[in-house]
Each structure stands twice: as structure tokens, then as C-alpha cells.
Amino acid sequence: MKIFRFALIAIAMLTTSVGIAQNNRGNATVVAQNYDISDNLDLQAVASIFGESRDLEDFERRINDPSAQISNLDLNNDNYVDYLRVVEVGESDVRVIVIQAVLGQDQFQDVATIEMERQRNKTVHVQVVGNSYIYGPNYIYEPFYHTTPMFFDMFWLTTYRPYYSPWYWGYYPTYYSYWRPMPVFRYHSHIYSHINHRNRYSYTDNRRLVRADRMYSNVRGNSLERQNPNRSFASRNENVSNRRALETTRDNSRSRNNITEGNSRGVNRSENVSRVQNADSRTISSGRATTVNSGRQRVSSEEFSRNRSSNATLRSDRATIQNNNSRIRSGNSTISREAAPASSRIERSSRISSQPNRSFSQPSSSSSSSRSSAPSMSRSSSPSMSRSSAPSMSRSSGTSGGSSRSSSGGGMTRGGR
Template identity: 55%
Template sequence: MKTKTLLLMIVALMVNLSRAQDVTTVNAKNSDISDNLDLRAVASLFGESANLEEFEQKLNDPKEQISNLDLNNDGKVDYLRVVESTESNTHVIIIQSVLAKDVFQDIATVEVEKDANNNVQVQVVGDVYMYGSNYIYEPVYVTRPVIYSVFWTDYYRPYYSPWYWNYYPTYYYTWEPYPVFRYRRDIDRHINVHNHYNYVNVRRSDRAVAIHNNRRANGYETIQPNRSFSQRNNNVSNRYELDKTREKAVSGRLNGADSRGNSTSTRGNESVRNSSTSVKTAAPVRSNTSVRTSAPVRSNSETAVRSNSSTRAVAPVKSENTVRTNTPQRSVSTRSNDNVVRTKSQTATPAQTTPVRIETRQNTPTRTETQTRTVQPARSSNPPARTQNSESGAKRTNGRG
């Protein structure tokens, strides 16, 4: 028994270790640089900012920690600076990661354009090196952002971040990046759920594309040319397709777990049904036994039935003791009413004494079998003569009274 238990423990430990290794492998394959900055959170912050200076401050707020990027692998989240280029009614806001002195890498752009009908179109576009080609979100804000009223004024000047490597604002301090799974879990609280973030794969403004190409910074791409999104992920073209692939993989694992769980629960239900069946088959045995043993009592006189009902409240323990000692003759000459009841139960036929014991013990099947065994040896070879003696004894008793 101990050997079996030890073997089961070893098998369970091996299964847990294999599962842990599988989970680690899946996380390593699914992690990507683009996981460390959610563009929906960027679009949400942009709509809540009064100007681009405030937008840059929210991107780098240590308390909010919107970004989790560490491209230069120095163990600290990179500072994100904001640089703007404008042309006519088109504004291109470029978000760049500060990696070293005069080394920057474009992460994403916010492209804002107003048409002839004064309708404003906003697209948040992930850099092709970081997120793949045509990874674009179009936010639809529940309220018109305040920053729209600033862009098209006569005195407006494009914003250019004054901060650079080792020269940062006073509110900013560095922090260590979190594991990717934790960042992806916590970033949702920074996304305004009242807005809508529609995914598209076409850039609407050709002018914005031309403006960005003239100002694009690719310092990290130059250092790591083999780390582009297309080379990190061979089977998908951008981050959106990567997310869809992950969702399918997760749903497949969940479906497999559900099928195994259903099969386990089915086996459990079968065991419950088997146990309930055994209970149902045992119940009729008890009821049949009580009916068969009590039937002869009902055919006798009403006095015997009444004595049985009184025996329940008088002394069930004493009646049981008299049967065990097998001395019914000693209690024949009794005086009290309680003793009379006992005499009747003792001098009764085995069919009469059996239901008394069953009713006293509340129809317990085990006790019924024991009582039947004790009564059967008491039968004599001449039952009719014993019955007559008991009747004559009763007459003598009544005569003496």
C-alpha cells in the first residue's frame, strides 16, 4: 500500500513539472516587443490630454506606467519623447524611445487630419519595425478631445520635446520593466472603455505618410536589423494577426481542458448513480421486512397491539434484555401494569415478539435479523402445547386476581 502511494506521488510530481515546462515554453514563444506598449492606451491618453506636453507627461508618468519598453536592455523602462510635424491641416505626432545619446527609435505615430467639413480623423499607427505593417487603430471618442481646439489656431507652434538622454523632467524617474503577462493584464485599466478603438489596415492620409517618412528615427532598427516584427513572427504580418493567433491557441487549450473536465464529471456522475441505485435496492428490503413481521400482529387481538404501542414509551431496553436472557417464565407472576405488558410480550408467539423489537428499534434491518435468530431457537418441538400452557397460565392469573 505504501509503495502504491509513493508511486502515485511520483507520477503526480512528474505531471506537474511537465505542465510547468509547457507553460514556460508557451510564454516564451508568445512574448514580443510590441507587447510592452498598448496602442489603445496611447489613443486613450491622447484623447484625454489638453496638449502634447501633457500627453508626453502621461506617457512617462511613473505612477501610471503606460509603457513597459526596454529596448536598450539596461533594466529600466525607456523614456518616450514626443515630436510633432505639421503641414496644412495634418498633424503627425511621433512617439520615440530614447535609447542613448542621439539614438532614438520610433514606436508609433498619432496622425490627426481635418477635412474640408471640419471633421477630424485620428489614427494611431504602430511603427512597422515594432508592430508590423499597417497596424492601425482609429479611436472614436465619446467626447470631443480638448486638444483639437489647440491644433488649428493662428498662434499654434508644433511641439518638440525638450528632453533627451539623461536629461528628463523632475516628475520622471526610472522603474524596472514588469513581466509581459503582468503588463498586459494591468494595462486595461488605462484604456477608457467609453471610447471605441476600431482596427483598420489602411492609412487614410497620404500626407501623413510622407511627413512621417521624412522624420522617422530608427536607431534600434539599425542596431538590431534582424529583430523586425516580420522576422520575429514569420506566420503573421502585424500585431493584430498575432493577437488573433494567440486567441485561437488559448481557446483551443481551453476547449481541450473542458473536454477532459466533462469526461471526469461524467465518471463522477456514473459513480453517484451507482451509489444511488444501491440505496434504492436496500430500501425495499427494510420496508418488506417490517411489513412481513408486523402482519401477524395485526391479525391478533387488539390487546397485543396496544401493548406493543405502550412498550415504545415504557421500557424498550427491558424487553430487549428479557429476550437475550431467554427467561420468560420468571416474569409470569408480576403485579404492576407494566409487568403485565412485559408478560404478554414474553408469552406471545415468536411472530408477536418480533414486531415489538422492530418497532422499539425503529425498523433497523440489522437488529431485526438478530432478533429473528434469537427467537427461532426458543421454539419447542410441540408449539401447540406451549400455547395452551400459556393460555392456562393467563387464566390462572386472572382467577387469582
């Protein structure tokens, strides 16, 4: 019975789990991810790699390394990641490093700028500014490096010459090879490992170098902006100002979705738990009912079998008792039959043995006494005894009579002879 109960519980749990899975499928919330162009190049990763580079040439090699895949930009939609070239512009204590995507023959699009300014105390402030067409206006990160990069000092040497990338469309360095862009969510998880988290990256919307746009206007690349003016960040995202606001909105929507999903999951879990509990209670009650019914059936069958066996036993006992009683009765009758003649015989023999002694105790009595004793003996004794006693007594009486007769006269004649 326990196996049957466990089987019912297992079937109920399996049914509830299938119902839970179907319910979760039916209540699954799909959050649409409207990815933006700005999702394909993380400026914190750019600032981190800039601080680890030996010079700007090494910096360009690092951001285009196919094994690292720092960039995921495909602005010309040719299903290949665009090559990013580096162009530097300098003026007194200010350096502006422009990062441009190579889109075609003599077609470039500015992606971001690294703006450096040396103070009087020879400290250098660095800001990584996203292009307003891609990231929106005033999307800026200030990196604070835990160790000052070694190549910062060479920017202000008298012999220093600004770096200008020699690579263009169809002519790339030997280390470079094309690769296809990865999904944005995978890129976010991938790029996280390429950020040096010992540094600090502070977001700000205050741009230090107001003249930076004027400084690199001669090398500005805006081919994509001119070809697609309606694809600017403001056109793509009407309700947010820049990428920072977009990230905040996404975080809020994710938190709301998580709360909603958590509440729905809690409701679903409570409903599922109540369903499971109801199913378990139903299963247990059915199991108990079946157990009770089967127990009752068992008890009734056992009682019936016991009653039958007890009735059969009683019947057999009654038959045995009756047989024993009949046997006892027959035994008593045989005993009474066998005991009665013996007792009567014993009584008769005792009477007979006692009475002849009495009769033979008076042999010298007269004829009157012998006559009186002879009839008494014949009456009390059996015929055998009367037969045996009568001749003896007659003989004795005859002798006595003969003597009387002789005395009367006959005996005298015999004696005379």
C-alpha cells in the same frame, strides 16, 4: 448502521475527489504564451490619453506617469521601462506626432505615430499608427472621440509652434522615476482601466497620410532596428502580417484551446461522474449488503435468543405444569383419602342410628323374637353396640326369664318370703 453507511459514502467521495484532482493535474493543458514586444504598449490606450490631454506636453507627461504606467516597453533590456518622448512635425493641414523610446545616449526608437489631418469642413481625422518594426505594417487605429478634444484647434493657429521634447537619456522631468516592467498578462488587465470606452476605436489597414513617413524622416529614430535587424515583427512572427493578425490567431488558438479543454473537461467530468456513480453504487451496494447481512445476523441472533427464551419459557412452563399436575394429583389423593373415611363413617353412623331404633321398637315381644333379634343385632352392629345392647337385652331377658322361672316355681318361693 446508518453511521457506518455514511462513513463509507464519505470515504468513497473523498477517494473520487482525490482521483479527480490527480486526473485534472495529469490532464492539465499548459498553453504557451509567446509574448511579443508589441504586447507592452496598447495603442488604444495611447489614443484615449491623447484625446484627454491639454497639449502635447501634458500628453508626454501622462504616458510617462509612474503611477499610471501606460507603457511597459523595455526595448534596451535594462529591466526598466523606457522613457517615451514626443516629437511633433507639421506641414500645412497635417500634423505628425512621433512617440520615441529613449534607449541610450542619442539612441531613440520610434514606437508609434499619431497622424492628424484637417479637412475643409474643419473636421480632424486621427490615426494612431504602430511602427512597422514593432507592430508590423499597417497596424492602425482610428479613434472617434465622443467629444472633440479642446487642443485640436490650436494646432492650426498661426502662432503655434510644434512641440519637441527637451528630455533625453539621463535627463528626465522631476515627475518621472524608473519602474520595472510587469508581466504582460498583468499589463493587459492593468491597461484596460485606462482606456476611455466611451470613445470608439476602429481598426483599419488603410493609411490616410501617405506622406507621413517623409515628413518625419528628419526626426526618425531607428536605433534598435539598426542594431537588431533580425528582431523585426516579420522575423519574430513569420506566419502573420501584423499585430492584428497575431491577435486574431491568438484568439482562434485560445478558442480552440477552450473548446478542447471544455471537451476534455466534459469527458473528464463524465468519466469522473461515472466513477463517482460507480463508487456510490458500489458503496451503496456494499452498504446494502452489509446492512442485509447485519440485518440477517441480527434477525438470526434475535430469533436464536427468542427461540432460546421461548424454549426456556416452554421448559419452565412444562416444569410448572408438571409441578402443578403433581401437586394436583397429590391433592386429589389427599382429598380422596380424606373424603373416603368421612363418607364411610357417615354411612356407618347412619346405618347404626337407623337400626337400633328398629330393634327397640319391639320391647314386648316374646323370647323367641328377642332371641332372634339379639343375634341379628350382633351381626349387623359393631362390637361396641353389641356389647351395649347384649347386656341390656340379657337383663331384660333375664327379668323376663326370671318371671318365667318364677312362674314355673322358683318365684313362688321368693314371693312367699
